[in-house]
Amino acid sequence: MPKDELPEPKRRNRTLSVADALSGALDPVLKKRGFAGRDIIAQWRHIAPRPFDETTLPDKLSWPRGERSAEGATLYLRCAPGQALFAQHEAPAIAAAVNRYFGYLLVNDVRLSAEPFTPGSGRTVQKPHQPSQSDIAKVGKATEMVEDDDLREALQALGLALSGRSSKKRG
Structure with missing residues (x-):
């Protein structure tokens, strides 16, 4: 096949959810950030203990170098302004909550990311349209x-x- 020709897209004779349709696009980005799947990001509100479910967000997982079957990655969290000290102090509780959710030792340490985070940035409320x-x-x-x-x-x-x-x- 010449380089200029793109392969025919795979046709599916069924409806797909947006999450399923975008999974192929998101997975490489998540793998670069150290995540094997979308679970920890998609389910963060259910995983993290209160109030960290609304004041923090997973940024990346960093695995120890050189060890193939190493358990215990470092989870980097984006943190809301003014919550960093509290999140760092409660890092063991956050790690325990993540490990409890997954059922094995996934996170050994929790650290704060330098990336900014604003709580509620994903929750934009649209006012309903009033047709003329x-x-x-x-x-x-x-x-x-x-x-x-x-x-x-x-x-x-x-x-x-x-x-x-x-x-x-x-x-």
């Missing part, structure tokens, strides 16, 4: 010929949601 009267009229006109009531309502909801997206791009 002209948007409602356009969607109603486009769906008036649909006979099935449930289908018409679903198409109207979709049309109104899409009208909100297009108005954001213009504005």
Whole structure:
């Protein structure tokens, strides 16, 4: 196969969750950070003891060099401002919680990462879109010929949601 040609993408005849679709893209990045999988990052809120479930975030796992079957990596955590001293003091409790979750000695030491962390940065709240009267009229006109009531309502909801997206791009 010439270098210019890309292989045909693998077709799947089933629906996929976003997490499954992105897993192939995320796995190499996570492996560079020392994580074998997404579990520790995806389940951090369930793994970490309170209040560290909201004030810290795993940054990377660093494994001891030269030992093939070494247990006990160093977990580096991003920490919210003002929480670093508390997180460092409670490092053994955080390591124990991680090891308890996985059922074996995964983390031997917990250290703080120099990377910044802002709590709640992943939780952005969007205000609901209020469609204008002209948007409602356009969607109603486009769906008036649909006979099935449930289908018409679903198409109207979709049309109104899409009208909100297009108005954001213009504005």
